[in-house]
Amino acid sequence: MVRRICVDRRLxxxxxxxxxxxxxxxxxxxxxATRPVPQKVPPKRTSQIQDGFGINSDLxxxxxxxxxxxxxxxxxxxxxxxxxxxxxxNSSDRTSWDWIEQKRGVYASSPELEDAVDSLLDNxxxxxxxxxxxxxxxxxRSGKLPEVSVPEPGSFHNDDRSLYSVYWPPVTxxxxxxxxxxxxxxxxxxxxxxxxxxxxxxxxxxxWNPWGNAEDYGKLLGSFVQTxxxxxxxxxxxxxxQADPSREFTQRALDTCKCASGIDVYAYHTYPGxxxxxxxxxxxxxxxxxxxxxQLRELVNHYPGIKSGIPYFDDEFNSIxxxxxxxxxxxxxxxxxxxxxxxxxxxxTFVWLLAAGVDGNESxxxxxxxxxxxxxxxxxxxxxxxxLQNTNALFSDTALDPSIEITGMDTSALRRQSGFPFLSxxxxxxxxxxxxxxxxxxxxxxxxxxxxxxxxxxxxxxGIHNPVLIDVVSGDIRPLHWKKDSTDTLEALPISxxxxxxxxxxxxxWPVLPEAPSSLTAHVQDGAVNLSWEVHSGNPHHIVVERRxxxxxxxTSWSQxxxxxxxxxxYKDPLTRKGQQLSYRVRATNESGKSARSxxxxxxxx
Numbered sequence: 001m002v003r004r005i006c007v008d009r010r011l012x013x014x015x016x017x018x019x020x021x022x023x024x025x026x027x028x029x030x031x032x033a034t035r036p037v038p039q040k041v042p043p044k045r046t047s048q049i050q051d052g053f054g055i056n057s058d059l060x061x062x063x064x065x066x067x068x069x070x071x072x073x074x075x076x077x078x079x080x081x082x083x084x085x086x087x088x089x090n091s092s093d094r095t096s097w098d099w100i101e102q103k104r105g106v107y108a109s110s111p112e113l114e115d116a117v118d119s120l121l122d123n124x125x126x127x128x129x130x131x132x133x134x135x136x137x138x139x140x141r142s143g144k145l146p147e148v149s150v151p152e153p154g155s156f157h158n159d160d161r162s163l164y165s166v167y168w169p170p171v172t173x174x175x176x177x178x179x180x181x182x183x184x185x186x187x188x189x190x191x192x193x194x195x196x197x198x199x200x201x202x203x204x205x206x207x208w209n210p211w212g213n214a215e216d217y218g219k220l221l222g223s224f225v226q227t228x229x230x231x232x233x234x235x236x237x238x239x240x241x242q243a244d245p246s247r248e249f250t251q252r253a254l255d256t257c258k259c260a261s262g263i264d265v266y267a268y269h270t271y272p273g274x275x276x277x278x279x280x281x282x283x284x285x286x287x288x289x290x291x292x293x294x295q296l297r298e299l300v301n302h303y304p305g306i307k308s309g310i311p312y313f314d315d316e317f318n319s320i321x322x323x324x325x326x327x328x329x330x331x332x333x334x335x336x337x338x339x340x341x342x343x344x345x346x347x348x349t350f351v352w353l354l355a356a357g358v359d360g361n362e363s364x365x366x367x368x369x370x371x372x373x374x375x376x377x378x379x380x381x382x383x384x385x386x387x388l389q390n391t392n393a394l395f396s397d398t399a400l401d402p403s404i405e406i407t408g409m410d411t412s413a414l415r416r417q418s419g420f421p422f423l424s425x426x427x428x429x430x431x432x433x434x435x436x437x438x439x440x441x442x443x444x445x446x447x448x449x450x451x452x453x454x455x456x457x458x459x460x461x462x463g464i465h466n467p468v469l470i471d472v473v474s475g476d477i478r479p480l481h482w483k484k485d486s487t488d489t490l491e492a493l494p495i496s497x498x499x500x501x502x503x504x505x506x507x508x509x510w511p512v513l514p515e516a517p518s519s520l521t522a523h524v525q526d527g528a529v530n531l532s533w534e535v536h537s538g539n540p541h542h543i544v545v546e547r548r549x550x551x552x553x554x555x556t557s558w559s560q561x562x563x564x565x566x567x568x569x570x571y572k573d574p575l576t577r578k579g580q581q582l583s584y585r586v587r588a589t590n591e592s593g594k595s596a597r598s599x600x601x602x603x604x605x606x
Contacts, residue, residue, distance in 0.1 A: 037468060037477060037479065037505050037508070038477060038508055039476070039477060040475040040476065040477065041389075041390040041393050041394060041470060041472075041475040041477065041508070042393065042508055042510065042512050043077065043078070043079060043389050043393055043512065043538075044079045044392060044393035044396065044510050045076060045077060045079055045124075045513045045595070045596060046075070046076040046079055046080060046081055046123055046124040046125060046596060047076070047123065047124040047513070047593075047594075047596065048079070048510055048511075048513070049079055049081045049124070049392070049396045049397060050081075050396075050397050050430065051081060051396065051397060052079060052080065052081035052082070052392055052395075052396030052397065053080060053081065053082065053339055053343075053348065053349055053350075053351070053388075053391065053392055053395075053396065054080060054081070054082030054083060054084060054313070054315065054348060054349060054350030054351070055075050055080040055082070055083055055084075055350060055351050055353075055354050055368075056083070056084045056085075056315070056316060056350055056351065056352045056353050056354065057072075057075065057083055057084075057085060057353065057354040057355070058085075058087070058088045058089060058093060058154075058353070058354075058355070058356070058357045059085060059088065059093050059094050059095075059112070059113065059116045060072060060112065060116060060599070061088060061093075061094075061112075061154070061357065063372075064154065064357045064358050064359045064371070064372050065355065065357050065371075065372070066372075067116075067599040067600075068518075068519050068520060068521050068599055068601070069372075069378070069379050069518070069519060070379050070518035070519055070534060070536075071354065071355040071369045071379045072119070072354075072518075072599055073123075073515070073516035073517075073518050073596055073597075073598060073599070074354070074369055074381065074385070075125075075354055076123045076124070076125075076516055076595075076596035077389075077515045077516060077536075077538075077595075077596065078385060078388055078389040078392055079389060079392030079393055079396060080125070080351075080388075080392060081124070081125065081126060081392075081396060082125065082126045082127075082128070082348065082350060083120055083125050083126070083127055083128070083350075084128050084129075084130065084315050084316075084350045085116075085120075085127065085128075085129055085130075086129045086130035086131065086132065086198075086200055086201070087130065087132070087200060087201055088154050088357050088360065089154050089157065089356060089357045089359070089360025089361065089362060090157035090158060090360055090361055090362065091152045091153065091154050091155070091156045091157055091166075091360060092132045092134075092151060092152045092166055093132075094109075094110055094112060094113040094116070095113060095129050095130075095131065095132075095186070096131070096132035096151070096166070096200070097131065097132050097133065097134065097135040097149075097166075097179065097182045098132065098134065098135050098136060098149045098150070098151050098152060098166050099113075099149075099151045100182060100185065100186065101135060101137070101149060101182050101185075102148055102149045102150075102151070103147075103148055103149075104137055104147065107182065107185040107189075109189060111602065115583070115600040115602070117190065117193055117194065118193075118600070119585075119597065119599065119600060121193055122597055123516075123596040123597055124596075126196070127193070127194045127196065128194075128196035128197070128198060128238060128313075128315070129186070129190075129194055129196070129197055129198070130198045130199065130200035130201050130238075130240070130241075131182070131183055131186060131197060131198070131199060131200055132166060132200040132201075133169045133170060133179055133199060133200060133220065134165065134166035134167055134168050134169060135149050135166065135178070135179075135182070136149050136150070136164045136166065137149050138170070138174075138175050138178045138179070139166075139168040139169060139170055139171075139175050139179075140163055140164045140165070140168060141163050141165075141168050141209075142163040142164065146164070152166055153359065154357045154359040154360045155359050155360065155361070157360060157361040158205070158206040158207045159206035159209075160209075161209050161210055165209060167206070167207055167208070167209040168209045169208055169209065169216065169217075169220065170220055171216055171219075176219070176220055176223055179220070180223055180224065180227040183197075183224060183227045183228065183231075184227050184230075184231045187227070187228050187231040187232050187235055188231050188232065191231070191232040191234070191235065195232070195234060195235050195236055196235075196236045196238055196265065197228050197235060197236070197237060197238065198237070198238035198239070198240040198241065198267060199217075199220065199221060199224055199239075199240070201240075201241065202241065202242065202243035202269065203217045203242065203253075204217075204242045204243055204244060204246060204249045205243045205244075212249065214248075214249045214250075214252035214253040214256065215252060215253075215256045217253050217256075218252065218253040218254065218255065218256025218257035219256055219257065221239070221253060221257040221259060222256070222257035222258060222259045224237070225237050225257070225259040225262035225263065226259070226262070229262055236264035236265055237262060237263055237264050237265070238263075238264065238265040238266075238267050238313065238315075239253075239263045239265070239266045239267060240265070240266070240267025240268065240313065240315060241267035241268050241269050241313070241315050241316065242267075242268045242269065243269050244268075244269075244288060244291065245268050245270070245283075245288055245291045245292055245293045245295070245296040246291055246296075247291060247295060247296055247299045250296065250299060250300065251299065251303075254303055260303055260304065260305035260306045261305040261306070261307065263306065263307070263310070264307070264310070264311075265310065265311045265312070265313055266297075266300050266306075266310055266311075266312050266313070267312070267313040267314075267315045268293060268296060268312075268313075268314060268315075269314065269315065269316035269317070270283045270293060270314050270316075270317050270338070271316070271317070271318065271319075272287035272288075272319075273287050275323050275324065276323055276324045276325065277319075277323055277324060277325035277326040277330060277443070277444070277445075277446075278443075279334060279337070279441060279442060279443050279444065279497075280317075280319065280334050280335075280337050280338035280341055281337070281341055281421075281423070281441040283338075293314065293345075293347070294345070297312055297345075297347075300312075311346075311348065312345075312346065312347045312348070313347070313348050313349075313350060314338075314342050314347050314348070314349045314350065315348075315349075315350040316350060316352040317335070317338050317339075317342075317349050317350065317351060317352065318331075318335060318351055318352045318353070318366055319331050319334035319335055319338070320365050320366060321365075321382070322365050325445070325446060326446060327446040327447065328382055328383050328384065329383065329444075329446065329447065329448040330444045330445070330446060331382070331383070331384045332382075332383040332384040332386075332387040332473050332498075333387075333444050333473060333497055333498045333499075334444065335351060335368075335384050335387065335388065336384075336387045336388065336390075336391050336472055336473060336498075336499050337439060337441075337498075337499055339351075339388075339391055339395075340391070340395065340425065340437050340499060341423070343395060343398075343400070343425075343427070344400050344425040344427075346400070351368060351388065352366055353366040353367050353368070354367060354368060354369055355367040355368075355369040355370070355371050355379065356371040357371065358371045358372055358373060367382070368381065368382055368384050368385045368388060369381050369382070369385060370382065383473070386473075386474075386475065387472065387473040387474075389475075390470075390472050390473070390474075390475045391472060391499075393510075394435060394470065394472065394501060394503075394507075395427060395435065395437070397429055397430050398427035398428060398429045398430075398435060399427060399428060400425060400426070400427055401426050401427060401428040401434065401461075402426075403426075403461040404426025404427075404428070404434055404436060404459070404460070404461045404462050405426070405458075405459070405460040405461055406424040406426065406436055406438060406457050406458070406459055406460075406502075407457065407458050407460070408422070408455045408456065408457045408458075410455055410456075411455065414440075414453055414455055414495065417453060418440050418442060418451075418453060419442075420440045420441050420442040420443070420497075421440070421441045422438070422439075422440055422441075422495065423438065423439055423440075423441050424436060424437065424438035425437050425438075426461070426462060429507075431509075432463075433463075433503065433504060433506075433507050434462040434463055434464055434503065434504070435501055435502070435503040435507060436459065436462065436501060436502045436503070437472070437499050437500070437501050438457075438495065438499070438500055438501075438502075439495070439496070439497065439498060439499045439500065440453075440495060440496060440497050442496075442497035443497075444497045450496055450497045450498075451496070452494050452495065452496045453494070453495045453496070454492045454493065454494055454495065455492075455493060455495055456483070456489060456490065456491045456492065456493070457489070457490050457493055458488050458489045458490075459488050459489075459490070459502070460488060462488075462502075463504075464502065464503065464504045465487075465504060466479075466504055466505040466506070467479075467480040467481075467482070467490060467502055467503070467504065467505075468480060468502070468503060468504070468505050468507075469493070469494075469500060469501070469502060470500065470501040470502075470503065471498065471500060472498070472499040472500065472501055473498050473499070477508075479505070480493075480502070490502070511592030511593060512538060512539070512592060513538060513590070513592055513593045513594065513595055514536070514537070514538035514539060514540035514588035514589065514590050514594075514595040515536035515537050515538040515540075515588070515595060516536070516587060516588065516595045516596035516597060516598055517533045517534060517535050517536065517543060517586045517587065517588055517595070517598045518533065518534050518536065518598055518599065519532075519533055519534040519598075519599075520532070520533040520584065520585065520586055520598040520599050520600075520601050521533070521601060522584055522601040522603045523603070524576075524603055524604075524605055524606065527574075527576060527578070527605065527606075528572050528573060528574045528576060529572070529573040529576055529582065529584070529603050529605070530570070530571075530572050530573075531545065531570060531571045531572070531573065531584055531586070531601075532569060532570045533569055533570075533586050533598060534569065535566060535567075535568075535569060535588065536588075538588070538590065538595065539590050540566040540588035540589065540590055540595070541565075541566050541588075541589055541590045541591065542563050542564060542565060542566055542588070542589045542590075543563070543564045543565070543566060543568050543586055543587070543588055543589075544560055544562070544563050544564075544586065544587050544588075544589060544594075545560070545561050545562040545563075545564065545571050545573075545584065545586050546558045546559065546560055546561065546584065546585050546586065546587070546597070547559060547561045547573065547582060547583070547584055548582070548583040548584075549580065549581070549582060550581040550582065550583055550602065551579070551580050551581045551582075555583075558585070561573060561575070566588065576605045577605065578605060578606065579604075579605060579606075580604075580605040581602065581603075581604050581605075582602070582603050582604075582605065583600050583601065583602050583603075584600070584601050584603070585597045585598050585599070585600050585601075586598045
C-alpha cells in the first residue's frame with residue numbers, strides 16, 4: 001500500500017495548481033498578472049502528441065510479459081509517440097520470419113500480433129518493424145533443413161551459432177529470394193498500418209552469424225530495399241541499426257548494396273561505454289575512440305545518392321542502473337540528457353526498453369518499467385520512467401531554434417569548477433512557444449551526489465515573459481523573476497548534472513487525460529462474458545467498454561456497449577450468442593477527453 005501511494009503522488013492532479021504572481025517588465029509601467037502554474041509537469045499522452053520520442057518494446061507474450069498486467073499501456077500514458085518492435089528481448093518476436101512462415105510458403109500473422117499492432121495504432125503510435133532475417137527452413141547451416149520452423153523462445157539470443165539458429169542470415173540467391181517473399185508478405189499485409197521497415201538487427205556484431213559482414217549485409221539490403229518499395233510505394237526503408245557507429249562498415253555496406261537512394265531513414269544505436277557508467281555526451285567525445293554518431297551522420301549525409309535531409313534514428317539508447325558505477329538516479333539523468341542531446345542534433349531517440357521479457361539474456365536490467373521477477377514491485381516504473389514522461393510532455397513537438405541564445409557571465413569559470421562543459425539548447429514548439437534546456441555534461445555518480453552550481457544567464461530571442469524553472473527529472477516547477485530592470489536576465493540559476501528547463505508560465509496548456517485502464521481479463525460463465533480491469537489516475541469520470549465481433553471471416557469495427565462510473569472495475573456482457581468470437585477493451589474518460597485503450601482480450605462463447 002505504501003508503494004502504491006508513493007507512485008500516485010508523482011502523477012499530476014489537474015486540481016493541484018498554485019497561483020504565482022509574476023511581474024512583467026517589458027518597458028511599460030509595472031504590471032502584475034496572475035497565472036495558474038502546475039507544481040509538477042502535467043503528463044501529455046500519446047494521443048496529444050504529433051511527433052515525439054520513441055520506445056522499444058517486446059510484444060506481449062505469456063508467461064513473462066502477460067498483456068493483462070499494467071505495463072503496455074504505460075507507454076501511452078507517458079507520451080511516447082514512436083515504437084520499434086520486432087525482437088523479444090534479444091530473440092525473435094511474432095513479426096519475425098521464423099514466426100510468420102512456419103511452413104514452407106505459408107505465411108500467417110497470429111491474432112496476438114494483430115491485436116498488438118492494432119493497440120499501438122489505435123492509441124496513436126507510429127510503428128517501425130525490424131524484420132529478422134533467419135529461418136531454420138532456409139538459412140540453417142545443416143545439410144538437412146527442417147520442414148517446419150519452430151519459433152525461438154526468449155531464452156535464445158546472440159551469439160547463437162548452433163546449426164538451426166535464426167541468426168544465420170541469407171547468403172545464397174535462393175535464401176535471399178525466400179527472405180524477400182516473407183518481407184513482401186509482411187509489407188503488403190500491414191501496408192495500411194505500418195510504413196517503416198528495417199533489417200533486424202545490429203548487423204555489425206554477433207546477430208549476423210558468424211559475425212557482422214558488411215558486404216553480405218549490403219547484398220541483402222539491396223534486395224530488401226527493392227522489395228519493400230515495390231510492395232508499398234509509401235513504405236520507408238530504414239538502414240539499421242548498427243550496434244557501433246562504424247563509418248567503415250556503413251561505407252562498405254552502401255558500396256555493396258548500391259541502394260543509397262532507396263534508404264529513407266538511417267539508424268544506429270548508442271550505449272556509450274556499454275556495461276559502465278559513461279555519460280551520454282561521450283557518444284561524440286571518446287566513447288567510441290575515433291568513431292562517433294556525429295562523424296557517422298557526416299559520412300552518410302555526403303554519401304552519393306543519399307536523400308538530402310535523411311532522418312536519423314538512434315533507435316536503441318539507455319544507461320542501465322546495474323552497470324558499474326551507476327544506479328537508478330544516474331539512469332534517470334543520463335537517459336533524459338541523451339534524448340535532448342540527440343534532439344538538438346535532429347536525431348530521434350528510441351529508448352531501450354519498455355519492460356523486459358526476463359526469460360531473455362538481459363534479465364530485468366533494461367526496462368524503464370520493471371519486469372516479472374515475482375516481487376511486489378513487478379511492472380512498477382523506475383525513476384527514469386517519470387523523467388521520460390516529463391521529457392515527452394515538455395519537448396515533443398518541438399524543434400531546435402538556433403536563434404534562441406542562453407549565455408552566462410561565468411560559464412568558463414563554471415567549467416573550471418565542475419570539470420565538465422555546460423550545454424544549452426533552445427527549442428520552439430509548433431505553437432511558437434520557447435523552452436530552453438541546460439545542464440552540465442558531467443559524469444554522474446551513484447546516489448545523486450553531485451554539487452549544484454549557480455550562475456546568472458541572459459536569454460535572447462526566446463520571447464519568454466513569465467519564466468518558470470523546471471527540474472526535468474523530478475518534474476518540479478517553480479517561478480523565476482527577471483533581474484531588476486531587465487526582461488532577459490535571470491540570476492542564480494541552479495546548474496547540475498541533471499537537465500533544467502526554462503519556459504513561459506503558459507507553456508503547460510494541454511488538458512490532462514486519464515491514464516488508461518489496464519489488466520483487462522475476461523472469462524465466460526453461463527453464456528455471458530465477465531470482464532474485470534484496473535482503473536488508474538488522471539481524474540477519470542467514466543469507463544467505456546468496447547466490443548468487436550470476430551466471428552466472421554473479417555473483423556468488424558469496435559462498438560461501445562457500456563459507459564460506467566469510474567469506480568467500476570467489472571462488467572458482465574450478457575448479449576452473446578453461442579459460437580461467437582468476441583474481443584473487448586476499455587478506456588477511461590474525463591471532461592478533458594479520453595484515455596488510451598487497455599489491452600485487448602479475446603473470448604470464444606461455447
